[in-house]
Amino acid sequence: xxxxxxxxxxxxxxxxxxxxxxxxxxxxxxxxxxxxxxxxxxxxxxxxxxxxxxxxxxxxxxxxxxxxxxxxxxxxxxxxxxxxxxxxxxxxxxxxxxxxxxxxxxxxxxxxxxxxxxxxxxxxxxxxxxxxxxxxxxxxxxxxxxxxxxxxxxxxxxxxxxxxxxxxxxxxxxxxxxxxxxxxxxxxxxxxxxxxxxxxxxxxxxxxxxxxxxxxxxxxxxxxxxxxxxxxxxxxxxxxxxxxxxxxxxxxxxxxxxxxxxxxxxxxxxxxxxxxxxxxxxxxxxxxxxxxxxxxxxxxxxxxxxxxxxxxxxxxxxxxxxxxxxxxxxxxxxxxxxxxxxxxxxxxxxxxxxxxxxxxxxxxxxxxxxxxxxxxxxxxxxxxxxxxxxxxxxxxxxxxxxxxxxxxxxxxxxxxxxxxxxxxxxxxxxxxxxxxxxxxxxxxxxxxxxxxxxxxxxxxxxxxxxxxxxxxxxxxxxxxxxxxxxxxxxxxxxxxxxxxxxxxxxxxxxxxxxxxxxxxxxxxxxx
Amino acid sequence: xxxxxxxxxxxxxxxxxxxxxxxxxxxxxxxxxxxxxxxxxxxxxxxxxxxxxxxxxxxxxxxxxxxxxxxxxxxxxxxxxxxxxxxxxxxxxxxxxxxxxxxxxxxxxxxxxxxxxxxxxxxxxxxxxxxxxxxxxxxxxxxxxxxxxxxxxxxxxxxxxxxxxxxxxxxxxxxxxxxxxxxxxxxxxxxxxxxxxxxxxxxxxxxxxxxxxxxxxxxxxxxxxxxxxxxxxxxxxxxxxxxxxxxxxxxxxxxxxxxxxxxxxxxxxxxxxxxxxxxxxxxxxxxxxxxxxxxxxxxxxxxxxxxxxxxxxxxxxxxxxxxxxxxxxxxxxxxxxxxxxxxxxxxxxx
Numbered sequence: 001x002x003x004x005x006x007x008x009x010x011x012x013x014x015x016x017x018x019x020x021x022x023x024x025x026x027x028x029x030x031x032x033x034x035x036x037x038x039x040x041x042x043x044x045x046x047x048x049x050x051x052x053x054x055x056x057x058x059x060x061x062x063x064x065x066x067x068x069x070x071x072x073x074x075x076x077x078x079x080x081x082x083x084x085x086x087x088x089x090x091x092x093x094x095x096x097x098x099x100x101x102x103x104x105x106x107x108x109x110x111x112x113x114x115x116x117x118x119x120x121x122x123x124x125x126x127x128x129x130x131x132x133x134x135x136x137x138x139x140x141x142x143x144x145x146x147x148x149x150x151x152x153x154x155x156x157x158x159x160x161x162x163x164x165x166x167x168x169x170x171x172x173x174x175x176x177x178x179x180x181x182x183x184x185x186x187x188x189x190x191x192x193x194x195x196x197x198x199x200x201x202x203x204x205x206x207x208x209x210x211x212x213x214x215x216x217x218x219x220x221x222x223x224x225x226x227x228x229x230x231x232x233x234x235x236x237x238x239x240x241x242x243x244x245x246x247x248x249x250x251x252x253x254x255x256x257x258x259x260x261x262x263x264x265x266x267x268x269x270x271x272x273x274x275x276x277x278x279x280x281x282x283x284x285x286x287x288x289x290x291x292x293x294x295x296x297x298x299x300x301x302x303x304x305x306x307x308x309x310x311x312x313x314x315x316x317x318x319x320x321x322x323x324x325x326x327x328x329x330x331x332x333x334x335x336x337x338x339x340x341x342x343x344x345x346x347x348x349x350x351x352x353x354x355x356x357x358x359x360x361x362x363x364x365x366x367x368x369x370x371x372x373x374x375x376x377x378x379x380x381x382x383x384x385x386x387x388x389x390x391x392x393x394x395x396x397x398x399x400x401x402x403x404x405x406x407x408x409x410x411x412x413x414x415x416x417x418x419x420x421x422x423x424x425x426x427x428x429x430x431x432x433x434x435x436x437x438x439x440x441x442x443x444x445x446x447x448x449x450x451x452x453x454x455x456x457x458x459x460x461x462x463x464x465x466x467x468x469x470x471x472x473x474x475x476x477x478x479x480x481x482x483x484x485x486x487x488x489x490x491x492x493x494x495x496x497x498x499x500x501x502x503x504x505x506x507x508x509x510x511x512x513x514x515x516x517x518x519x520x521x522x523x524x525x526x527x
Numbered sequence: 528x529x530x531x532x533x534x535x536x537x538x539x540x541x542x543x544x545x546x547x548x549x550x551x552x553x554x555x556x557x558x559x560x561x562x563x564x565x566x567x568x569x570x571x572x573x574x575x576x577x578x579x580x581x582x583x584x585x586x587x588x589x590x591x592x593x594x595x596x597x598x599x600x601x602x603x604x605x606x607x608x609x610x611x612x613x614x615x616x617x618x619x620x621x622x623x624x625x626x627x628x629x630x631x632x633x634x635x636x637x638x639x640x641x642x643x644x645x646x647x648x649x650x651x652x653x654x655x656x657x658x659x660x661x662x663x664x665x666x667x668x669x670x671x672x673x674x675x676x677x678x679x680x681x682x683x684x685x686x687x688x689x690x691x692x693x694x695x696x697x698x699x700x701x702x703x704x705x706x707x708x709x710x711x712x713x714x715x716x717x718x719x720x721x722x723x724x725x726x727x728x729x730x731x732x733x734x735x736x737x738x739x740x741x742x743x744x745x746x747x748x749x750x751x752x753x754x755x756x757x758x759x760x761x762x763x764x765x766x767x768x769x770x771x772x773x774x775x776x777x778x779x780x781x782x783x784x785x786x787x788x789x790x791x792x793x794x795x796x797x798x799x800x801x802x803x804x805x806x807x808x809x810x811x812x813x814x815x816x817x818x819x820x821x822x823x824x825x826x827x828x829x830x831x832x833x834x835x836x837x838x839x840x841x842x843x844x845x846x847x848x849x850x851x852x853x854x855x856x857x858x859x860x861x862x863x864x865x866x867x868x869x870x871x872x873x874x875x876x877x
Contacts, residue, residue: 325752327751327752349751349752349753349754350754350755350756352754353753353754354754359752361752366746366748366749367748367749367752368749369746369749370742370745370746370749371746372745372812373741373742373745373746377738377741377742380738381738381739381742381749381750381753381755382753382754384735384738384739385735387735388734388735392729392733392734393733393734393735393737393738394733
């Protein structure tokens with residue numbers, strides 16, 4: 001996908017810009033970062049790889065001064081020791097600049113305004129010579145080979161041009177500091193800059209990154225796309241469970257070893273639950289589903305089966321459920337549910353519910369239930385008409401209905417008059433499940449069903465899902481948590497770039513295989 | 528389905544079976560929250576009774592207070608409907624003026640009999656609501672901006688059809704139906720208000736429609752994913768709200784026997800103040816009928832008392848302005864405290 005792998009030049013001799021030693025960060029009882037070290041040199045791209053929760057973002061936030069690490073960590077910038085923790089914003093004076101995936105540009109303003117806002121922020125009332133500013137920006141655009149008009153509004157640019165502008169702005173600001181003295185080297189930290197920019201955009205982005213590093217900058221490239229990391233980085237550091245799983249020149253490590261580092265070998269800790277997929281009759285068939293993020297996905301789910309969907313962020317697996325349930329508009333595709341055909345382009349949540357489908361979205365507080373209303377009210381919402389007695393919706397009936405569901409699904413506290421948001425994450429999720437399972441859906445679609453859920457509730461939720469499948473429903477579970485899928489699913493579909501790239505079944509439903517298939521192209525897999 | 532066969536149970540949960548008691552505020556606290564506004568009203572009455580016993584405590588003072596505020600109460604209810612659905616309707620007061628003026632123009636100027644005139648007035652309100660609904664739901668304009676525009680447009684229409692003049696001489700039969708004292712000195716107008724309060728209370732609290740409307744206002748996405756036809760409900764709320772505002776206009780026409788092109792202006796802020804202040808009482812945290820009812824009469828009692836004591840007319844603006852700000856502040860504080868209860872609940876868990 002990305003451009004051809006380009007050799008790294010004269011690395012090794014270059015001096016380090018940033019060195020971080022023995023950094024640990026704990027949140028309560030969990031260790032997010034455990035004795036991690038990192039080095040970025042001038043004129044190189046260092047890749048930082050790892051799965052969700054591996055500690056990548058914690059490390060970046062420590063550099064941004066957002067988190068304070070535990071005692072004992074050390075930081076050196078340009079060979080000089082810097083005291084940890086950094087103050088918020090201190091990174092600027094040290095020559096660092098961050099580019100996040102949302103690029104932080106104001107769409108209604110012009111390219112020049114966006115790029116010069118930092119440089120001009122010191123002035124209050126002095127006149128701004130926009131022609132001079134634009135000339136400065138035009139030079140910068142030319143230097144990095146970006147073809148756009150300095151007076152164009154950002155919203156009218158192509159989406160892939162935006163991260164490029166964000167990088168240019170960062171480079172420009174660091175250079176200003178270097179001119180003013182005090183900073184010898186610039187360090188650019190790119191946090192998932194390629195998400196949503198497409199193949200063309202990635203090529204251009206890499207082109208700009210190469211020009212930036214040739215100008216003596218160091219770049220820390222944070223990504224979970226293996227192909228991109230292989231294409232652009234000179235060296236790579238892999239984090240797993242907060243520890244450095246490996247580090248070294250990208251070419252020498254190679255793809256296979258990288259995947260091994262990311263996933264980790266010891267799989268014995270997790271034993272997949274035994275599950276003979278009931279191999280029941282086909283209950284659900286989705287044909288050629290296409291919509292935002294998904295291109296032509298087709299699959300079947302049997303009655304009693306829990307089918308898993310996974311992939312990297314942006315691979316399309318997360319959108320499938322919403323598209324089937326009509327929560328997102330599909331452009332085409334068909335759903336066959338218990339022999340009833342439905343055109344997905346015309347699907348709405350209302351029709352989906354009438355068809356016997358329940359969709360449990362991942363965002364519990366904004367899409368699942370309303371936090372400021374009570375548990376009883378939230379639980380009653382899908383079945384309001386059934387609860388009317390003698391022309392009125394009595395609070396006692398509502399409370400009874402909610403209380404019964406709370407007890408059945410072990411929601412704690414089982415107090416239906418409590419506001420939904422007062423529940424812990426696990427109990428919120430149990431409540432949302434209760435809200436939908438009371439409708440006895442034929443197809444249950446789950447998104448990240450145990451995200452942010454404590455261990456006890458997790459088991460209860462698994463039990464509820466298995467139970468429902470055993471009752472003969474088809475279950476679709478989209479999740480980025482491979483451990484969860486390994487426990488729940490007999491079959492898992494892996495998405496890459498909007499398409500189903502692989503189907504795993506039986507003993508192949510393992511953490512290792514899921515990660516492998518998510519990250520890489522299938523070419524290297526022998527068996 | 529029973530989940531008790533779940534393999535692992537969190538030890539904390541079994542150890543603390545009755546966490547719910549810790550997670551809710553004590554009973555006296557909740558009762559106080561509900562009836563604080565009623566207490567404040569009683570305190571206001573007691574205060575003025577002590578300061579101005581001879582005038583303030585007369586029965587006629589109370590009956591006139593109850594009867595004369597019917598217009599404000601009904602306009603507040605109009606806002607209640609739209610606010611519950613999550614929309615701000617700034618055109619409610621202009622619709623009130625339009626409706627009163629339609630009655631006056633048709634009945635007093637063109638000699639149309641009163642019942643058809645009332646029907647046309649109600650219909651004009653519904654039409655204004657449909658226009659709002661089309662702009663807010665159909666096109667997706669923010670409700671504040673859309674209704675600011677339509678409200679001004681409607682004010683223009685009022686000036687146009689009235690030639691910017693006060694029109695009096697509305698049929699006495701309407702006046703009889705609204706303001707003339709009937710039962711123990713209370714007018715029919717006040718009885719309509721009571722009936723409307725019961726009706727609105729029932730619809731908002733005890734019907735699926737009311738709960739769906741609440742979900743639409745508080746969590747549009749949740750409502751949509753739960754199969755509610757969100758667009759239709761929002762549209763209907765706009766129409767119902769404006770129709771109620773038109774009914775308030777009819778009560779205005781009946782109360783004064785006339786309509787002037789600025790009749791509604793002075794009601795706008797008090798209505799919002801009463802709606803927000805009312806959302807801190809009876810059913811704290813929600814816009815509700817009895818809370819708004821209490822809020823209106825609390826505010827009016829304060830103003831009547833102060834003006835009996837000979838305090839200047841500007842006190843009205845001071846009072847309503849402060850009430851709006853305090854009402855919104857209080858409803859925010861109620862929410863924050865519930866937020867804190869939630870933290871307590873989370874801490875007992877982990």
